[in-house]
Amino acid sequence: ADYAKPYRNQFHASARRGWNNDPNGMVYHDGKYHLYFQHNPFGIYWGNMHWGHWESDDLIHWQEKPIALYQKTQRDMMFSGGGFVDFNNSSGLGEDTLFVAFTSTGRGVGGTRGECLAYSKDGGLTFTELPENPIISHMGRDPKIIWYEPEQKWVLTVYNLEECEETKALPMVGTFRDKFANFAYYESTDLRHWKRTGAFTDSDRAALHECPELFELKIENESRWITLGAQGRYFVGQFDGKKFIRESGPHGTMVGPYSSHGAFYAAQTFSDLPDGRRVQIGWVRTQQVYAGKFPGQLVGETLTLPHELQLRRTDEGLRMACVPVEEVKKLRAKEFQCLEECKGELTEVLIEFEEGGLHEMMINGIDASFEGKSARIFTDRTIAEVYANDGLFYQVRERSADSFDSTETVVKNGTIKSLKIYQLKSIWK
Ligand code: FRU
Numbered sequence: 001a002d003y004a005k006p007y008r009n010q011f012h013a014s015a016r017r018g019w020n021n022d023p024n025g026m027v028y029h030d031g032k033y034h035l036y037f038q039h040n041p042f043g044i045y046w047g048n049m050h051w052g053h054w055e056s057d058d059l060i061h062w063q064e065k066p067i068a069l070y071q072k073t074q075r076d077m078m079f080s081g082g083g084f085v086d087f088n089n090s091s092g093l094g095e096d097t098l099f100v101a102f103t104s105t106g107r108g109v110g111g112t113r114g115e116c117l118a119y120s121k122d123g124g125l126t127f128t129e130l131p132e133n134p135i136i137s138h139m140g141r142d143p144k145i146i147w148y149e150p151e152q153k154w155v156l157t158v159y160n161l162e163e164c165e166e167t168k169a170l171p172m173v174g175t176f177r178d179k180f181a182n183f184a185y186y187e188s189t190d191l192r193h194w195k196r197t198g199a200f201t202d203s204d205r206a207a208l209h210e211c212p213e214l215f216e217l218k219i220e221n222e223s224r225w226i227t228l229g230a231q232g233r234y235f236v237g238q239f240d241g242k243k244f245i246r247e248s249g250p251h252g253t254m255v256g257p258y259s260s261h262g263a264f265y266a267a268q269t270f271s272d273l274p275d276g277r278r279v280q281i282g283w284v285r286t287q288q289v290y291a292g293k294f295p296g297q298l299v300g301e302t303l304t305l306p307h308e309l310q311l312r313r314t315d316e317g318l319r320m321a322c323v324p325v326e327e328v329k330k331l332r333a334k335e336f337q338c339l340e341e342c343k344g345e346l347t348e349v350l351i352e353f354e355e356g357g358l359h360e361m362m363i364n365g366i367d368a369s370f371e372g373k374s375a376r377i378f379t380d381r382t383i384a385e386v387y388a389n390d391g392l393f394y395q396v397r398e399r400s401a402d403s404f405d406s407t408e409t410v411v412k413n414g415t416i417k418s419l420k421i422y423q424l425k426s427i428w429k
Contacts, residue, residue: 003428007404009380010346010426011331012284013037013062014302015052019044022211022266023281023303024051025068025100027083027124028273033059034124035281036068036100037303038080049077051102053124059279059306059327061427069102069118069127076113079103080211082144084271090154091119091130091191098124099191101156103141104134115143115158117191132192138162140184142211145191146271151241153189155197157214157227160184166199183212183227185243198243200227200235202250207233211266214244215278217320219311224318226309230266232282236311236318248317264304264396278309279325284396286382304396305378305385312392321391324376336421339363342379343407346424349377354415365406367397378424 002008002016014020018041025036032055039052051069054062069078081102089095098120106113114134118127136143139161148155160182167182182201186194202209209229216223216239224247225239235249267282282304307322332348342349342364352374353359360369363384368377372389384397399406 003426007382009302009382010428011060011378011424012302012305012380012383013054013281013427015039016064018042018052019046020052020283020301020303021046021285022080022283023268024080024102025083025124026268026270026281027085027098027100028270029083029085029098030096030123032057032123033270034083034098035062035303036083038283039067041067048074049079049105051078051100055124058330059325060330065125068120068125069100072104075105077105079105080142080266080268081115082268082271084145084147086119086191087147087272090189093119094121097121099145100127101143101145103143105141114138115140115156130192135188135192135194136186138184144211144213144268146214148187148239148241151187153187153241154191155214155239155241156186156188156194157212158184158186159210159212159229160199164199166201170201170203183209183214183229183244185214187242197241200244200246202229202233202235204250207231207250209233211268213267213269214239215269217278217309217311219313219318224311226320228267232264232267234320236320251319267304269309270306277325279306280304280309280322281306282396284383284398286398302380302383307387307391307394310391312390314392319392322387322394323391324378324385324387328378331424331427332422333425334423336423339409339411339419339421341423342409342421345379346381346426347377347379348422348424349375349379350418350420351375351377351411351416352418354417357414359414360412362406362408362410362412365403365408366399370395 021038035054036051039050040048053065053068071077083100086097104113114137116133118129142159184199185197188194211230213228227244228234233250233252237247238245264282269280284302306325312321356373363379366384370388375388378385382399
């Protein structure tokens, strides 16, 4: 019944009640996908950060589990971080122990307790903190841990808010240099003792790199490392075991902090997927847009569909593409024959035009315009995801609060070459 409300999205994950922001602790462990999330169980706005928990067998249907991490006090909250499996028992707590990394905010801004690790012995339901916590004490947040095979060690990437060697080269603006655009790296072999190895700085001051990621993507018989921040800005380059080295970037279709168009934020990728895919899910910020317009309506924050990140060779060089995971086909209920049938429905539209350029269109009242020749568009109740141009264009669109009940469905320009339309099912039934 919580999901039956008219403005609740039906095939995008969201908290049954309360508020959610960032996806956290994303990991595959013992046959299950775990997707934790920044959660306020006591209200529909940000605050009281706990870790909520969803579990899935197929990446598509999520079941809400009890809260996994509780805030200690209203000042010491559980902020974002990643999950991983200690496959080789580095910690001494047993092979294949499920871990999450998170930031404990301690006494709030400026006084963080630091980066912490906690492990679970009951399939990700409850967690115990390491006695060494905080494993890193600094100004910063959002740790993500990966295994670095060439040197048989763990690498932690974190959003760094401290002045450091790497930022000193940058000009002073106001009272600091580039506080918001800094990634720092740490290493460990036992998960308990960590040493700082370096940092990487985005010299663009518009950047906000909370929730950083560092991972390797393959293309043919080459590979590149990607450094990615919360706004979806990313860099392509190398990782030398100590720090990221830029070859190109920043890139990305989404720019500007918390932009409300093309808005997804603080995305994270799964660790330890058995097939080696790099699958990402982001936070779609809708609550603040609608709360003023519909006081008392629980519209709810939501997350994107899972999509795979892949490298593509383009005329400009190597770029990252977003492709919905194969599993999204499980959402399909039946095929529709014409776009008109999308009105009032949950849909997936695969459309190809004769010509490239900007194609303006609306599906069930939500803007689905895109650049390129073809697109795949998923329309839920308040958001649409637009994947176009072989995944090189990816945006999340929100239903405009001024035309909330609109079901306008129209292709405004272009000659359609091919069209396939599916009615989709809710994941909550
Ligand atoms: C990103 C973020 C993170 C932080 C969390 C707090 O949206 O600000 O940096 O850990 O949200 O909820």
